[in-house]
Amino acid sequence: xxxxxxxxxxxxxxxxxxxxxxxxxxxxxxxxxxxxxxxxxxxxxxxxxxxxxxxxxxxxxxxxxxxxxxxxxxxxxxxxxxxxxxxxxxxxxxxxxxxxxxxxxxxxxxxxxxxxxxxxxxxxxxxxxxxxxxxxxxxxxxxxxxxxxxxxxxxxxxxxxxxxxxxxxxxxxxxxxxxxxxxxxxxxxxxxxxxxxxxxxxxxxxxxxxxxxxxxxxxxxxxxxxxxxxxxxxxxxxxxxxxxxxxxxxxxxxxxxxxxxxxxxxxxxxxxxxxxxxxxxxxxxxxxxxxxxxxxxxxxxxxxxxxxxxxxxxxxxxxxxxxxxxxxxxxxxxxxxxxxxxxxxxxxxxxxxxxxxxxxxxxxxxxxxxxxxxxxxxxxxxxxxxxxxxxxxxxxxxxxxxxxxxxxxxxxxxxxxxxxxxxxxxxxxxxxxxxxxxxxxxxxxxxxxxxxxxxxxxxxxxxxxxx
Numbered sequence: 210x211x212x213x214x215x216x217x218x219x220x221x222x223x224x225x226x227x228x229x230x231x232x233x234x235x236x237x238x239x240x241x242x243x244x245x246x247x248x249x250x251x252x253x254x255x256x257x258x259x260x261x262x263x264x265x266x267x268x269x270x271x272x273x274x275x276x277x278x279x280x281x282x283x284x285x286x287x288x289x290x291x292x293x294x295x296x297x298x299x300x301x302x303x304x305x306x307x308x309x310x311x312x313x314x315x316x317x318x319x320x321x322x323x324x325x326x327x328x329x330x331x332x333x334x335x336x337x338x339x340x341x342x343x344x345x346x347x348x349x350x351x352x353x354x355x356x357x358x359x360x361x362x363x364x365x366x367x368x369x370x371x372x373x374x375x376x377x378x379x380x381x382x383x384x385x386x387x388x389x390x391x392x393x394x395x396x397x398x399x400x401x402x403x404x405x406x407x408x409x410x411x412x413x414x415x416x417x418x419x420x421x422x423x424x425x426x427x428x429x430x431x432x433x434x435x436x437x438x439x440x441x442x443x444x445x446x447x448x449x450x451x452x453x454x455x456x457x458x459x460x461x462x463x464x465x466x467x468x469x470x471x472x473x474x475x476x477x478x479x480x481x482x483x484x485x486x487x488x489x490x491x492x493x494x495x496x497x498x499x500x501x502x503x504x505x506x507x508x509x510x511x512x513x514x515x516x517x518x519x520x521x522x523x524x525x526x527x528x529x530x531x532x533x534x535x536x537x538x539x540x541x542x543x544x545x546x547x548x549x550x551x552x553x554x555x556x557x558x559x560x561x562x563x564x565x566x567x568x569x570x571x572x573x574x575x576x577x578x579x580x581x582x583x584x585x586x587x588x589x590x591x592x593x594x595x596x597x598x599x600x601x602x603x604x605x606x607x608x609x610x611x612x613x614x615x616x617x618x619x620x621x622x623x624x625x626x627x628x629x630x631x632x633x634x635x636x637x638x639x640x641x642x643x644x645x646x647x648x649x650x651x652x653x654x655x656x657x658x659x660x661x662x663x664x665x666x667x668x669x670x671x672x673x674x675x676x
Contacts (some may be wrong), residue, residue: 286317
């Protein structure tokens with residue numbers, strides 16, 4: 210066995226790791242002090258290699274059986290590898306050796322929370338609070354437990370307590386935004402982040418979360434201002450550039466959005482989502498070659514990004530390359546088989562290719578998945594009408610009205626179908642329902658069947674509802 214002499218600076222973890230790996234190769238037993246072992250364990254944890262880290266812990270425990278720190282590390286590693294029962298056993302050993310160590314109860318609380326043993330978890334975290342000098346992380350853990358339980362009000366309370374202890378706890382800042390979002394309380398979120406920024410005007414995370422809250426309320430100009438402040442404070446804040454780009458898209462400022470999206474590439478490697486967003490901007494600008502180029506870049510990075518495959522299909526559809534577009538729509542659908550937008554595009558492509566049976570089946574799937582999509586109901590019924598399936602067209606619009614009682618367009622379409630079926634009295638009843646829902650939209654009736662403009666009975670009913 211090598212003697213106990215250290216061959217380098219004890220504080221250098223790379224030296225300790227090299228010695229440890231040499232020991233393993235030589236199948237020998239070297240001695241390491243507790244600091245050296247901690248450095249080796251942390252090295253493997255940082256490398257995301259919990260198996261090797263656990264092996265080091267075993268050596269550390271054999272050489273330092275009364276050092277609670279190694280049982281703590283062991284518990285963390287067992288938890289990472291989902292060995293929760295063994296993790297709790299390790300924590301019990303650590304508690305026996307050093308009952309005043311607050312981290313024991315903090316880690317135990319997290320594990321018990323994962324096991325949904327919430328009462329025990331809260332008890333453990335409260336014990337950690339009693340021992341903590343800096344309790345902000347413990348308040349954060351308590352808040353996360355309440356989130357897991359679905360009690361977002363309590364989570365907000367503890368996240369605010371966390372920030373009272375440490376205003377710079379960014380995890381708490383982001384979790385608070387999440388809770389406000391789940392509760393759909395964006396105005397309150399805006400109020401909180403404004404007050405936070407008053408106390409810390411150089412908090413890029415505060416400005417960023419304020420921007421996100423504005424964004425969710427469709428207040429895009431204010432969101433952009435907030436993102437700009439975040440970027441001014443932290444010029445490499447890629448997420449702020451990306452979300453600013455999204456806000457610009459919502460304002461139809463597509464070229465400006467493209468420029469902002471591309472700025473993210475200066476601070477992080479190009480990602481599939483960003484390429485896809487740029488592709489969508491070029492699509493909106495009807496620059497389909499450019500759009501398709503970016504969509505292809507997106508799927509090259511992430512072949513499971515359904516929106517990018519779909520986008521390629523949209524660009525081909527625009528060029529009337531329907532058969533090719535259908536291929537890419539199907540690739541998107543393979544990834545997200547319950548996405549009604551993809552089914553709608555497939556239905557439309559099938560119709561354009563005169564594959565009418567398949568188009569009908571696809572439209573039926575669209576309205577099943579998204580029964581409030583008026584356009585889908587109208588298109589579906591229109592195919593049935595064109596194919597002389599008049600009774601089914603009427604049944605389909607009746608089902609559409611059941612799901613969308615305020616959809617005036619549906620009533621007007623029903624009028625057309627009922628007149629075609631010779632059911633004039635019913636048609637006039639539906640015309641009145643449509644006019645009651647939205648008289649201004651009655652023109653869609655004539656767009657669908659222009660000959661009805663000369664119908665005196667219809668003209669008389671419309672006259673009653675128009676100013």
